[in-house]
Amino acid sequence: MPTPLAHALAGTAVYLSASRGGGRSREDLMLFASAVVAACFADLDFGLNFLTGENYHHYFTHSVVFASFFTIGAYFFSRLRKRVAPGRDAWILGLAYLTHLLLDVFSKDTSAPYGLELWWPFSDAFTIAPFAVFDDIWRGTLPELLSLHNWLAVAREAVIVGAVVLVFWWSRRRQSG
Numbered sequence: 001m002p003t004p005l006a007h008a009l010a011g012t013a014v015y016l017s018a019s020r021g022g023g024r025s026r027e028d029l030m031l032f033a034s035a036v037v038a039a040c041f042a043d044l045d046f047g048l049n050f051l052t053g054e055n056y057h058h059y060f061t062h063s064v065v066f067a068s069f070f071t072i073g074a075y076f077f078s079r080l081r082k083r084v085a086p087g088r089d090a091w092i093l094g095l096a097y098l099t100h101l102l103l104d105v106f107s108k109d110t111s112a113p114y115g116l117e118l119w120w121p122f123s124d125a126f127t128i129a130p131f132a133v134f135d136d137i138w139r140g141t142l143p144e145l146l147s148l149h150n151w152l153a154v155a156r157e158a159v160i161v162g163a164v165v166l167v168f169w170w171s172r173r174r175q176s177g
């Protein structure tokens with residue numbers, strides 16, 4: 001699975017592609033920060049592992065239905081905060097959430113069950129792409145965590161998702177300039 005770096009970059013790409021503001025107002029900055037959080041949100045299931053001692057990673061928070069709940073929640077939260085365009089906020093944040101599932105599906109997974117419980121609660125099956133774009137991250141010990149393997153995996157994420165961010169950043173600059 002990709003690191004939070006890849007997910008945060010994907011959230012940034014969605015924000016750049018979909019928001020219309022110049023990125024300088026408080027409203028816009030809040031939306032940017034929220035898109036980054038939305039893109040990383042699914043991995044909060046690590047917290048459930050920690051609290052319960054059981055494995056919940058890649059289960060229900062990594063499903064399309066949960067992403068839909070998140071999007072509806074974002075809409076009502078935006079309305080509650082009296083933001084200008086709750087509908088637009090919600091679909092930007094929902095899209096950011098979906099990038100998480102997309103990146104994870106295209107990642108190398110070395111521990112069963114492989115992939116994500118993408119279609120929960122309709123199916124308990126785990127979905128994974130037939131090929132991996134992103135490498136796995138070794139997390140067993142500190143030397144593993146700091147291994148060359150992991151640095152290369154992070155570099156790959158930065159190059160691939162960073163390139164998408166650059167494209168959207170550049171096109172937005174052209175539009176506003």
Ligand SMILES: [Zn+2]
Nearest residue numbers: 001042043104
């Ligand atoms: Zn994930």
